[in-house]
Amino acid sequence: MDNMKKVGNSSCSDGFLLRMGLNDNKAGMQGLDKEKINSIIMKATKGSRFYENELKKDQQVNQRIEKMMQLKEKITTQQLLKAQLQVDKLVTELEQSRNLSNTIVHIDMDAFYAAVEMRDHPELKDKPIAVGSMSMLSTSNYHARRYGVRAAMPGFIAKKLCPHLTIVPLNFEKYGKVSKEVREILAEYDPNFMPMGLDEAYLNITEHLEERVNWPEDKRRFVFNTESTTEKDKDDTNMSAKFNEGGYSSSPVLFEDNTPLMDDHPDQRGQSAENSVVFGTSAEEAVKEIRFRIEQKTQLTASAGIAPNTTLAKMCSDRNKPNGQCRIVPERQAVLDFLKDLPIRKVPGIGKVTEKMLKALGIVTCSELYQQRALLSLLFSEASWRNFLDISLGLGSTHLEKDGERKSMSTERTFSEINRAEDQYSLCRELCRDLAQELQKEGLKGKTVTLKLKNVNFEVKTRALTVLSSVSTEEEIFAVAKELLGTEIDSVAPHPLRIRLMGVRVSGFLSEEEKKYQQKSITSFLKSGKEISFLRLQPAKSNQEYFTENSEASPRGSFFDKKRAARQLNHENLSLNETACQQPFHDGKSSANFVEETKKATDLENSNVCTIFTCPVCFEEQSSDNLEEFNRHIDECLNGTLVKDTVEISKNDISRENTLKFLPQFQNENVDERQKNRTDQLAGADQSASTSDNSSSKSTKKIIQIVPDKPHSKRQPSNLSDIARSVCMKQCLFPQKASLDNKDHFGETERAEETSSSCFLEAKEDSVLVCPVCNSEQKTTSLVSFNRHVDVCLNKGLIQELTEKKDFPTETYNMENSNRVVVSNFFSGGSNRRQQCTNPSQGTKRSGLTTSQSVSKKAKSSDSKHTIEKFFK
DNA sequence: CGGATCGAC
DNA sequence: CTATGTCGATCCG
Numbered sequence: 001m002d003n004m005k006k007v008g009n010s011s012c013s014d015g016f017l018l019r020m021g022l023n024d025n026k027a028g029m030q031g032l033d034k035e036k037i038n039s040i041i042m043k044a045t046k047g048s049r050f051y052e053n054e055l056k057k058d059q060q061v062n063q064r065i066e067k068m069m070q071l072k073e074k075i076t077t078q079q080l081l082k083a084q085l086q087v088d089k090l091v092t093e094l095e096q097s098r099n100l101s102n103t104i105v106h107i108d109m110d111a112f113y114a115a116v117e118m119r120d121h122p123e124l125k126d127k128p129i130a131v132g133s134m135s136m137l138s139t140s141n142y143h144a145r146r147y148g149v150r151a152a153m154p155g156f157i158a159k160k161l162c163p164h165l166t167i168v169p170l171n172f173e174k175y176g177k178v179s180k181e182v183r184e185i186l187a188e189y190d191p192n193f194m195p196m197g198l199d200e201a202y203l204n205i206t207e208h209l210e211e212r213v214n215w216p217e218d219k220r221r222f223v224f225n226t227e228s229t230t231e232k233d234k235d236d237t238n239m240s241a242k243f244n245e246g247g248y249s250s251s252p253v254l255f256e257d258n259t260p261l262m263d264d265h266p267d268q269r270g271q272s273a274e275n276s277v278v279f280g281t282s283a284e285e286a287v288k289e290i291r292f293r294i295e296q297k298t299q300l301t302a303s304a305g306i307a308p309n310t311t312l313a314k315m316c317s318d319r320n321k322p323n324g325q326c327r328i329v330p331e332r333q334a335v336l337d338f339l340k341d342l343p344i345r346k347v348p349g350i351g352k353v354t355e356k357m358l359k360a361l362g363i364v365t366c367s368e369l370y371q372q373r374a375l376l377s378l379l380f381s382e383a384s385w386r387n388f389l390d391i392s393l394g395l396g397s398t399h400l401e402k403d404g405e406r407k408s409m410s411t412e413r414t415f416s417e418i419n420r421a422e423d424q425y426s427l428c429r430e431l432c433r434d435l436a437q438e439l440q441k442e443g444l445k446g447k448t449v450t451l452k453l454k455n456v457n458f459e460v461k462t463r464a465l466t467v468l469s470s471v472s473t474e475e476e477i478f479a480v481a482k483e484l485l486g487t488e489i490d491s492v493a494p495h496p497l498r499i500r501l502m503g504v505r506v507s508g509f510l511s512e513e514e515k516k517y518q519q520k521s522i523t524s525f526l527k528s529g530k531e532i533s534f535l536r537l538q539p540a541k542s543n544q545e546y547f548t549e550n551s552e553a554s555p556r557g558s559f560f561d562k563k564r565a566a567r568q569l570n571h572e573n574l575s576l577n578e579t580a581c582q583q584p585f586h587d588g589k590s591s592a593n594f595v596e597e598t599k600k601a602t603d604l605e606n607s608n609v610c611t612i613f614t615c616p617v618c619f620e621e622q623s624s625d626n627l628e629e630f631n632r633h634i635d636e637c638l639n640g641t642l643v644k645d646t647v648e649i650s651k652n653d654i655s656r657e658n659t660l661k662f663l664p665q666f667q668n669e670n671v672d673e674r675q676k677n678r679t680d681q682l683a684g685a686d687q688s689a690s691t692s693d694n695s696s697s698k699s700t701k702k703i704i705q706i707v708p709d710k711p712h713s714k715r716q717p718s719n720l721s722d723i724a725r726s727v728c729m730k731q732c733l734f735p736q737k738a739s740l741d742n743k744d745h746f747g748e749t750e751r752a753e754e755t756s757s758s759c760f761l762e763a764k765e766d767s768v769l770v771c772p773v774c775n776s777e778q779k780t781t782s783l784v785s786f787n788r789h790v791d792v793c794l795n796k797g798l799i800q801e802l803t804e805k806k807d808f809p810t811e812t813y814n815m816e817n818s819n820r821v822v823v824s825n826f827f828s829g830g831s832n833r834r835q836q837c838t839n840p841s842q843g844t845k846r847s848g849l850t851t852s853q854s855v856s857k858k859a860k861s862s863d864s865k866h867t868i869e870k871f872f873k
Numbered sequence: 874c875g876g877a878t879c880g881a882c
Numbered sequence: 883c884t885a886t887g888t889c890g891a892t893c894c895g
Contacts, residue, residue, distance in 0.1 A: 139882090196882085197882055199882085348880085349880070351880045351881080354880090448874080450875085460877080460878095461877090462877070463875080463876080466874065
């Protein structure tokens with residue numbers, strides 16, 4: 001209670017100041033003390049829009065904390081004990097899997113950008129400098145840090161702190177070059193080392209050390225380089241002089257640590273020739289050697305950490321910064337000692353917010369994190385508390401992960417206020433262009449486009465839309481982004497949208513497999529078995545068919561399918577048929593058309609399609625072409641198979657996966673290069689319209705066939721949600737095509753014409769919407785309201801479905817008070833489960849609050865990134 | 874899935 | 883004189 005109050009009332013400046021990273025001012029002669037720094041920053045920042053927003057965010061965090069504390073209050077001793085037992089059981093397992101056999105090194109260049117600039121501008125050497133701009137600094141040198149000048153601080157504030165500060169503009173090209181030089185050295189110790197941005201890298205030197213033991217001295221001898229031989233020097237003729245004066249002799253690389261210089265070769269160093277040095281064979285020596293060589297080559301210093309896993313190595317490299325190194329020897333006790341008093345904030349993955357939340361629980365150090373493990377398991381998501389547990393036990397990845405596939409790509413830009421829609425659209429287009437370029441470099445195509453906006457009050461909003469066929473070109477991305485932007489503009493109309501940042505992101509990339517086979521939406525359909533087609537119910541304009549592809553994300557998540565199905569009805573309508581259908585979120589003069597008029601979708605001929613309905617449940621062809629009658633039939637069938645359905649889910653999912661491998665490759669990928677916007681969404685349909693002959697296809701997955709010919713084999717409904725959807729889309733038709741069961745068909749199926757034939761159901765003006773869940777007729781003819789209704793129904797259904805599942809892990813975790821656990825377990829479906837994989841020796845299984853460790857970023861992209869040097873110490 | 878949030882640099 | 887970034891991943895509902 002006491003705590004709660006404190007949190008709630010905590011001084012509003014708390015979080016903000018925290019963020020500014022005001023900390024150890026090394027009691028140095030020059031510089032400012034902490035208080036002075038605080039007040040200057042405050043003065044400069046107070047009242048600004050930025051500050052106001054910071055306060056707001058801070059309040060939100062406080063509210064979160066308050067909620068957490070309330071939850072905590074309700075926890076009973078018994079629950080806690082139970083949790084303790086369970087967590088400790090896990091601890092035992094984790095402890096058994098501890099792997100100390102690897103030697104991981106984290107290398108971190110000191111004040112990298114600033115150091116490079118100082119090297120290249122000797123006149124700046126003894127001055128406080130920062131790299132960046134008046135708006136934002138990327139890093140500062142140590143001299144400037146004494147004034148409180150930090151990375152991620154706007155330059156104009158830094159100037160107030162330190163009027164003498166020299167701000168040097170960023171020069172990524174240069175940093176990239178230096179970085180490359182460093183990497184060349186690193187590669188010698190671990191060819192598979194993992195760069196993290198320009199100034200950091202992880203190495204696994206386990207193998208190197210094994211070999212190194214047997215190396216002759218000569219292989220470990222390095223000469224002092226007093227010549228300037230680096231390329232940089234060409235830029236700077238003073239290099240030699242500078243190097244001599246501030247260079248190696250005064251550099252502490254070899255002599256700074258108090259640790260004995262030698263291990264296995266006690267007096268080597270002394271024996272070494274005058275201008276050379278020999279390094280020992282231990283891990284420490286090897287890393288000293290690396291740092292020595294880096295400094296010789298670049299005249300820049302690096303810090304390093306050596307430990308049995310990446311997390312520890314990283315925290316280690318921070319310890320003796322700058323220009324120092326630290327090792328945690330591979331013993332359990334050494335690891336625990338290191339962690340004992342380590343503030344959790346030092347742990348990679350624990351940021352400002354998590355720190356504050358944990359602090360509210362009285363947790364500041366890693367050992368406290370361990371002590372509270374039971375409580376944490378009740379208050380945080382599984383992914384989070386498991387991560388906490390790993391941290392407090394000192395577990396982490398013991399090998400460097402391969403660069404995993406990237407999951408998204410984005411670009412964003414900050415600018416001074418833009419409020420004219422016209423400018424906003426062209427900016428948007430520009431961003432799409434940039435992004436498209438980057439996507440193409442990596443050959444990626446994604447299905448989800450996200451627009452990010454930050455208004456002049458620093459409030460950030462994102463709006464996303466997932467489309468069926470993946471996008472990658474400027475035009476394709478813009479077509480979607482434009483729509484999102486238009487909606488936002490309209491939403492504040494008649495006021496202008498006043499923004500200071502815009503960003504575009506593409507995610508939902510196709511997997512390799514998908515790339516290969518994904519072609520027509522039909523193919524995706526075969527794969528996922530969860531296609532949704534939808535009949536537009538505004539027949540006044542046109543009848544179109546929309547496919548929604550289901551992603552892999554939730555292999556068995558029927559709930560999401562439902563949600564998505566319902567939601568996508570909205571979105572598809574919105575984005576794809578702006579002109580042809582009502583625009584629920586736009587007024588008539590939608591600004592989306594401001595820059596580029598949306599092209600009219602090609603109306604598809606469907607008038608002469610003779611329709612046959614096949615019930616998606618019983619697979620009987622229905623004689624009647626009366627929709628209502630058909631609906632009734634399906635409803636009956638559905639009711640009859642409800643129970644059976646849930647049991648069959650997994651089985652069907654498996655069979656679906658198996659068949660996937662044999663999907664034919666379709667060739668019409670670029671057929672519609674010219675077709676943009678919604679037209680391309682309809683490519684599959686378009687094609688089928690012109691291709692009536694699909695006799696070569698064996699339609700095994702047809703659910704509703706409305707095509708004239710073709711008998712088809714039956715496919716079991718995959719699960720309840722599938723059925724629900726198909727019913728929901730009563731008047732829709734599913735693309736078919738097929739050859740799931742016909743491998744012979746493969747390979748030879750290169751002709752686009754063979755791919756599919758799909759038909760359209762005639763839209764009847766008097767269509768009645770019947771909710772597939774509750775079976776009630778809906779009065780409305782508005783799709784949006786109908787969707788809303790279905791959504792609600794589906795949610796109800798979810799609860800039912802939940803209670804029916806016997807294997808739902810209700811007993812596993814504290815359920816009495818925290819339905820959050822229920823929800824998260826359910827919602828995350830497979831993903832949560834995946835994360836539970838717990839073999840620390842198997843490397844990163846992190847998620848939740850740890851991020852960067854589990855994700856291997858592409859070096860390439862981080863290179864071009866505007867990086868900000870870490871700012872705590 | 875979409876939106877917000879977190880963390881790294 | 884003004885003026886506070888960019889990116890990717892994860893979590894929650």
